[in-house]
Amino acid sequence: MIESYHLSKVYSRGVYALRDLSLTIGKGEFLFLTGPSGAGKSTFLRLVLCEEVPTDGRLIVSGRDIASLNRSQVQRYRRTIGFVFQDFRLIPRMSVFENVAFVMRVLGVPLGHRQRKTFQVLKWVGLQHRMNALPEELSGGEQQRVAIARALVNDPHIVLADEPTGNLDPDLALDVMNLFREINARGTTVVVATHDRELIRRVGRRAVTLDHGRVVEAA
């Protein structure tokens, strides 16, 4: 599903964010990317999201070298990916329902289907009763579940999560991880970047450790 070959990303002043990274993530796999700050976890996710282009090497997603995609192909490609961030990135002026439906709205999905799908996914994350609330009225765990619902509402093939439990206490973090496990159980490829080794141990899935842009441990 996601294959990188000798992937490198160099930022200005010659700073390597990734160095000669070769990694394969199978279809339907659940993978943790771990390592200290600056290890290159976010950079890898950013490359998969097509936010950056590799300096060297190749990144193949679903059989396509994503560095060669043009703008409209990138738009179509991104519609197959869901993303979750540490800081949730919910739109403050929109309700929970509107935040989740927003993705489908800007993709031109008809209203009826949009409403049905949004309600389904909010029910799935257990927040249908808070759908009229504003993000500021929710707890951190609830906000992250809204962000997960938003990532899932478009039925992505891949879900990327960048430190999704960084702002949550351990119990809420495990709840969020259980949601990711359920997403993965439906056949969706899930890649989670986290530095929380205890959480990785509790979830018990494959983990790749990065340091200074290189793979230092694969378990």
Place this chain on the structure above:
Amino acid sequence: MRAFRYALDEALSSLWRGRRSGFMATATIAVALFVLGAFLWIASTLDRLGAAWSQAAELSVYLDDRATSANRGAIEQALAPGDLVAGFEFVSKEEAAKRFKQTFTELAGTFDSLDANPLPPSYEVRLHTASAARAGVEDLVDRLRKLAGVSDVKYDRQWLERLRAAVTIVRVIGLVLGTVLTLAASLTVASVVRLALHARREEVEIMQLVGAPLTYIRGPFVMEGILQGGLGAAAALGALAAVFLVSRGRYLVPLAAALDLSTVSFLPLGPCLLLLGGGMAVGCLGGLVAAVGGEPKRVVTES
């Protein structure tokens, strides 16, 4: 259609949220287009005045008091209606005196106290409108001046040329001033739209990440610019109409009468639509500049 509706909905709600800064941009456009519209109105009125004066274009051929009937016969032959001359009328010394006293009633007594009538007999010649600007008229004037019995020939072409020059100057000033103000208005719209874009930065980032089409990402900002431009243009036209209505009875109608202009009218439909379209185009340009230049480039934080 969905993208258009989305852009319109978002632009309207964004305009409402940022109504203070939006008002500033709309007012700037309104001022720019008001100035441009005022100059357009002046130029179109002067154009109509020029056309009216061209209609009335005429030659006055003044005769020597000693002109004989043979001299007059030759002159009338030169003034025979044709391509240039539409017709002519002989004004005798007595008729000239009568007209003078009717026009300048307060001088009638002084005129009567004179020993003799000083006004010369003349021919008033009406020219074809289309021929008024022709070089042929100049030739006719030259020929008439050389005829025996002719003391002077007056042709009011100089006034028409001065009027046309004035119209050109008004147009150029209006165009330069309008262009400068319109550019300023466009930059103001761009700044205001960029503020709106900054306020909705997270939305735009999310839209980019989910692969939203450009029409959805940029559309609301372009639409916001178009609406601001359209509102500004409508306000400018409204202000122009108000100024016109207020000043018509008191200043414009008497001024028009003094200038031999039968009526005063507001800007024709064409320039009105041009101002409206221009305002929307300026707003569109501002919105587009802001949307293209202000889109966030990165969204994921480094770790």
